[in-house]
Amino acid sequence: MPDKVSIALDAMGGDHGPAVVVAGAELSHARHPDAEMVFFGDERVLEPLLATRPKLREAARIVHTDVAVKMDDKPSQALRQGRWHSSMWLTIDAVKKGQSGVAVSAGNTGALMAMAKFHLRTMAGIGRPAIAALWPTLKGESIVLDVGATIGADADHLVELAIMGNAMARVVFDLDHPTVGLLNIGVEEVKGLEEVRDAHRILRTMARDHLDYRGFVEGDDIGKGTVDVVVTEGFAGNIALKTAEGTAKQIAAYLRGAMSRTLAARIGYLFARQAFNTLKEKMDPRKVNGGVFLGLNGVVIKSHGGTDAEGFAAAVDLGYDMARYDLLAKISQTLGPLTPDMSAEPIRGVAS
Secondary structure: OOOOEEEEEEOOOOOOOHHHHHHHHHHHHHHOOOEEEEEEEOHHHHHHHHHOOHHHHHOEEEEEOOOOOOOOOOHHHHHHHHOOOOHHHHHHHHHHOOOOOEEEEOOOHHHHHHHHHHHHOEOOOOOOOEEEEEEEEOOEEEEEEOOOOOOOOOHHHHHHHHHHHHHHHHHHOOOOOOEEEEEOOOOOOOOOOHHHHHHHHHHHHOOOOOOEEEEEEOHHHHHHOOOOEEEOOHHHHHHHHHHHHHHHHHHHHHHHHHHOOOHHHHHHHHHOHHHHHHHHHHHOHHHHOOEEEEOEOOOEEEOOOOOOHHHHHHHHHHHHHHHHOOHHHHHHHHHHHHOOOOOOOOHHHOOO
């Protein structure tokens, strides 16, 4: 466990840029005073923001660059134009060089993944990285991956996702045998895409001492907390994530409208205010903001681009924990015994 956690922050990323990044870093630093915050961005903008926050300023460094990746840049464009000198690249580079334990950015997701994969490279035995999200459930939290790193997945990749998600759950949830489920349109074995069914057959053959695979799960099982790790490809995972966030906002709006409609409703709200505040906190997507890029030789956290200061602080908090408890090393140690031996026959040859 490192004595001091250095967190590299892409100060120019996100819809709101330095204002939210600095404010969020201040909130997170108050909770983790041993952290060093390294801001990569325009010093002329960052210095005045930090000057009004003396405690954060003492624990902060600024690495100047006036080059920023735009939110609408294509990944290939961002990689060509932003390599070596953009705030996003320099944030990742700090992790590559071992100067920081984690990189946090609210910037362009595609560009961040392209740069991170190009510069950090994937871990041995991993074909493609994934974004893993902590998901609030009726039982607590679960891990869902992939939520948007790559579109489409063959059976190999889905198995890799299960292995990485299992490893992360062991560390984050302190579980010896996390339960793993494969997201599908039904629990029947004849349903779903061929790639999903192939992955299901492979996962069933893996030793239960290392991977507690529970089979197919459906969309409503995510919120129920049926399993600790939900595996899906990035297209479906991202839609599920955005749908859940939108539904939470929709229900919150319904409740606000209902509570203010009549005098009796307003009086009732006063008596039940604590219960409604608890519900609001559990439904607030900002509380679980921050996706972990898994499968890379370095820890990168992706914050929602449109988040506010509290949401960005949650992403920084997550990054702090990843670095403080050396998640990368622990995942590497866990991957070895869980990786299936596929040398005997091709994936599609695995018998059911």
